[in-house]
Amino acid sequence: MNDGRLKYAIAAGTLTIVLLAAGPRAGTVIAAQPAPADDLRAAYATPQDVADGKKVAQASCANCHGMEGIAAGRDVPNISGQRAVYMHRELLVYKAGGRGNTPMNNAVKFLSDDALLKVAAYYANLDPAPPASSGKAKSGAAANPVNAGKAAAGGCAGCHGETGISKTPGMPSLVGLDPKYLATALNAYKTGQRKHDMMKALVSALSETDMNNIALFFATQKPGKAQTKAAGNEAAGKTAAAGCAGCHGESGVGSSTAPALAGQDAQYFIAAVRAYKDGSRADPTMKGPATSTDEAALKDIAAYYANQQPQLPKVRLPVTTAELATRCDRCHGTDGNSTDPRAPALAAQRAEYLEKVMRAYQKGERKSSAMAAMLDGLNDSDIEGLAAHYARRKARAVVYIPVPAK
Secondary structure (H helix, E strand, O other): OOOOOOOEOOEOOEEEEEEOOOOOOOOOEEEEEEOOOOOOHHHHOOHHHHHHHHHHHHHHOHHHHOOOOOOOOOOOOOOOOOOHHHHHHHHHHHHOOOOOOOHHHHHHOOOOHHHHHHHHHHHHOOOOOOOOOOOOOOOOOOOOHHHHHHHHHHHHHHHHOOOOOOOOOOOOOOOOOOHHHHHHHHHHHHHOOEOOHHHHHHHOOOOHHHHHHHHHHHHOOOOOOOOOOOOOOHHHHHHHHHHHHHHHOOOOOOOOOOOOOOOOOHHHHHHHHHHHHHOOEOOHHHHHHHHOOOHHHHHHHHHHHHOOOOOOOOOOOOOOHHHHHHHHHHHHOHHHOOOOOOOOOOOOOOHHHHHHHHHHHHHOOOOOHHHHHHHOOOOHHHHHHHHHHHHOOOOOOEEEEOOOOO
């Protein structure tokens, strides 16, 4: 509990926000905006409102959120020091059934709007929860996926080259491949869909994340031709490869479903086509073209592709947790300390609760076009990283003070 100062007072027409906690701008006015009474009623809370709200909390909220607003349950949010206006509006959503049939709906559906306003003011008047320690929040996406992929690919260098450019005849180059294709190929060796005892043994211990990271690492390396020789006729191979362009591109650049062939080791290319021909690699789209290609044409096509310059595939480079948090801070305040009474504070919130809510916005279970847009394309690792980031931020209380009318 704080020192008894009322945090929620407002002047007619203008809301001004001041940080209480120490910081570079602590104790100074940092935001001002119009204050419509209907929208910001919770900011008018009086000491009596807070006292009444405490009684409501004791009767209806404390079992899950505690009297101090610090949750004990895994999926229950901390609400001490939360912005009162935001909290009041969310309670109204729960009361109206906007979150489905949940314990929260049942807890608030018989409470009056006035009671919801006062309990919001009570919890907002408490000191915020302390930040989580490293042991209380998962590390999330701490490791850069490209760096993680480089580490996981350490055992690949002996055959495929340190950056995926083969120096050994018969061994494929991995540079220039779309990461989706390469990750799928690695998984095919792991499951036995592609038959290769050595590759199966090498990838058997890799997780799906490991394979995705390895694929991303090779996709981001500077492309170059395999440093091996090709025996066929390149000019004849260009003509013979005309039928391959539909899937693999005119110069063998490839796509997310078809491998890049530009700069590929010729001996490996020949061995792969033979595997499609004899059925040891199963792919209906390759069976026909492989069967109809004779050995002389196969060598020529291999020579043609081996001499094409591979290109960097178009990949979405991973965004760091810090970069993602910068976007979130635009609405939720620096380090998740909202200065907009309508936007929730995220600092010191439970990580698992933040994960749950972000996924709910992604799935449309919670409705917000802004949140859906912000979270679009984020994977589980991104969400875990963001949740852990905000769980470790120090929460800062705010005080709403009256400003004399001009």
